[in-house]
Amino acid sequence: MTDRRRQLPSVDRLLRDAEVETLLRTVPRAAVVTAAREAIAAARTRRAGPEDWAAEIRERLSERRRPSLHPVLNATGVVLHTNLGRAPLAEAAIRAITAVAAGYSNLELDLGTGRRGSRSEHCRALLARAAGAEDALVVNNAAGALVLALNAVAAGREVLISRGELIEIGGSFRIPDIMARSGARLREVGTTNRTHLDDYQRALHPDVAAILTVHRSNFEQRGFVASPEPAALAALAARAGVPYLHDVGSGLLADLSLWGLTSEPRVLDAVAAGAGLVLFSGDKLLGGPQAGCLVGTNALVARCRGNPLARALRADKLTLAALEATLAVYEDPATAVREIPVLRMLTLTQDELAAAAARLAGHCPSALRAELQPGQSAVGGGSFPGAVLPTTLVALDAGTLGPDGLSLRLRLGDPAVVARVGGRRLLLDPRTLPEAAGLAVGRALEQALQA
Ligand SMILES: *Cc1c(COP(=O)(O)O)cnc(C)c1O
Numbered sequence: 001m002t003d004r005r006r007q008l009p010s011v012d013r014l015l016r017d018a019e020v021e022t023l024l025r026t027v028p029r030a031a032v033v034t035a036a037r038e039a040i041a042a043a044r045t046r047r048a049g050p051e052d053w054a055a056e057i058r059e060r061l062s063e064r065r066r067p068s069l070h071p072v073l074n075a076t077g078v079v080l081h082t083n084l085g086r087a088p089l090a091e092a093a094i095r096a097i098t099a100v101a102a103g104y105s106n107l108e109l110d111l112g113t114g115r116r117g118s119r120s121e122h123c124r125a126l127l128a129r130a131a132g133a134e135d136a137l138v139v140n141n142a143a144g145a146l147v148l149a150l151n152a153v154a155a156g157r158e159v160l161i162s163r164g165e166l167i168e169i170g171g172s173f174r175i176p177d178i179m180a181r182s183g184a185r186l187r188e189v190g191t192t193n194r195t196h197l198d199d200y201q202r203a204l205h206p207d208v209a210a211i212l213t214v215h216r217s218n219f220e221q222r223g224f225v226a227s228p229e230p231a232a233l234a235a236l237a238a239r240a241g242v243p244y245l246h247d248v249g250s251g252l253l254a255d256l257s258l259w260g261l262t263s264e265p266r267v268l269d270a271v272a273a274g275a276g277l278v279l280f281s282g283d284k285l286l287g288g289p290q291a292g293c294l295v296g297t298n299a300l301v302a303r304c305r306g307n308p309l310a311r312a313l314r315a316d317k318l319t320l321a322a323l324e325a326t327l328a329v330y331e332d333p334a335t336a337v338r339e340i341p342v343l344r345m346l347t348l349t350q351d352e353l354a355a356a357a358a359r360l361a362g363h364c365p366s367a368l369r370a371e372l373q374p375g376q377s378a379v380g381g382g383s384f385p386g387a388v389l390p391t392t393l394v395a396l397d398a399g400t401l402g403p404d405g406l407s408l409r410l411r412l413g414d415p416a417v418v419a420r421v422g423g424r425r426l427l428l429d430p431r432t433l434p435e436a437a438g439l440a441v442g443r444a445l446e447q448a449l450q451a
Helices: 010-014 018-026 029-046 052-066 091-103 124-131 140-153 174-181 197-203 230-240 269-272 298-305 308-312 317-329 333-339 343-348 348-365 399-412 435-450
Strands: 073-074 079-082 133-138 158-163 168-170 185-189 208-214 245-249 277-281 294-297 371-380 388-398 417-420 420-421 425-428
Touching: 010 018, 010 029, 010 269, 010 277, 018 029, 018 230, 029 052, 052 208, 073 343, 073 371, 073 435, 079 343, 091 317, 124 269, 124 294, 133 140, 133 298, 133 317, 133 343, 140 174, 140 245, 140 277, 140 298, 140 308, 158 197, 174 185, 197 230, 197 333, 197 348, 230 245, 245 269, 245 420, 269 294, 277 298, 294 298, 317 333, 333 343, 333 388, 348 371, 348 388, 348 435, 388 399, 388 420, 399 420, 399 435, 417 420, 417 435
Parallel strands: 073 417, 079 371, 158 185, 158 208, 208 245, 245 277
Antiparallel strands: 133 294, 277 294, 371 388, 388 425, 420 425
16 A cells, blocks of 8 residues: 555545535435545545545535436537437426326316216327327327337238338338347348339238338438338238338428428328328427327327337326427417427528527637637438538637546536537537526536636
């Protein structure tokens, strides 16, 4: 043992320190003892004690009080960032969650009869109307919705899918694996780049239970490519007497063509093209909570609702409250674009972004020599993969810390800020920051420079 390590205080001695004794008046003794032990252990590894033991213990206690899951300021400009929790919710959705979370609710009680009701009633009419479909069902997420739909419609039988759609959507979500787990047998048709209606037609035989289209949501295919229109596939499926299922992925309900965002399939169009079931996420372009939405014909949605997996995948009351409130905002399209944060962020004008960047730069410490530069934001979440969203970035000179060093300190700060690194600069994109966050970002930068 080195001399310095022998000099480390004991827990008992630290607890007798006057400042630590004050802490003990407000913090449980066990928590202070743990923090003191950790401080000593850290000092042993570092081979040096902190200058101020009481401050070190206080710091460790406040770290502990901070929940593992906490808010982050997103300065990346990626609107639907899966690692940052995808869609921030509309005010109306937050109010609905708060109202339902605080007490009891009529989640599964029919208040008219006093008898047992169904949780799947709550978003049913609104979602069906928004999608232009006969019926609707909400489950935990879109991957779950796909498993449920395939199990309900095609367990033990074959489902036709184009080879160009056997895609990986994220981490552990690959379409062939999902299909296998659903109990349906995958039957590939066509080729990676080109699949024709004929390919589906030739593969149809009595053991085929459905035709499935999965939107290639996180990449673009260009060049010598072809795939049949959904309406043509729906007609073929109808002639064969099997359902046509369409996983559109991101759940675009709004019309964003005015803003040049046209490459993503709209839910309404997919339903109108004749799909028996259309599946999508609640927390991508729809801008609501994590959820899996199934919309379609009465018969097919009823089959899904009655399937035991629907119980295993059911949505909770907070999700249903938030989704219902979000869908209600869509009843007026102009309000939706203004009040649903994802739509608002995607439709900010270049002037608005330039002004926001200038205000944000004004909050940055002068040592970082903030400059404005043109750049691009991203839709993210596997939506509009090729879309270009011009923005104005605040570029910071991180000095000796370097952009990665400053970026690390910002992530570990309170509030945590997630930024982008571009070359030698740290980049902040105002598109994904709340307007009121400028001050907080400025302070976080100040702290990061001092840390
Ligand atoms: C994102 C996505 C999913 C998965 O949605 P989750 O809600 O994350 O489960 C499924 N299919 C497609 C095409 C997607 O883009």
